[in-house]
Amino acid sequence: MALDREDIKKLAVLSRIKIENSSIEEISERLHRVLDLVNQLSEADTSSVEPMAHPLNAVQRARDDKVTEIDLRERFQKLNHHTHDGLYLVPKVIE
Structure with a gap:
């Protein structure tokens, strides 16, 4: 693909x-x-190449989804008397 002076000027304006x-x-x-390099790459035969998402075929082992922390919500809310339905009440800041 040949680019003339006008094409270069248009590309410069667009970019x-x-x-x-x-x-x-x-x-x-x-x-x-x-552009010649891009044409060479597009002409390469990739029919025998399998698509891949990552170059390594490693598999991550997933751990069991178990709760390991103690629920301290009730204990913390007992320390503050400004709570309602499990939420902390704070003063209105924005009108």
């Missing part, structure tokens, strides 16, 4: 990059090399 007229040729050549 909000200021490009000097003197560097358009160099940028065009660099973009051309990048």
Whole structure:
């Protein structure tokens, strides 16, 4: 895919990059090399490659979902007399 000067200028505007007229040729050549590389990658035969989510096939063992902490809610709420239905009552801060 060939990029002319106008294409480079449009890309610069879209990407909000200021490009000097003197560097358009160099940028065009660099973009051309990048696009050639992308074309090479898209032509690679990947039909025998299985999709993967992670390069390692490790499996994480899940632990049993058991409660290990003691419920201290009642004890803490007895320390504060400003509670209602298990919630702490606080003064209104925002009108």
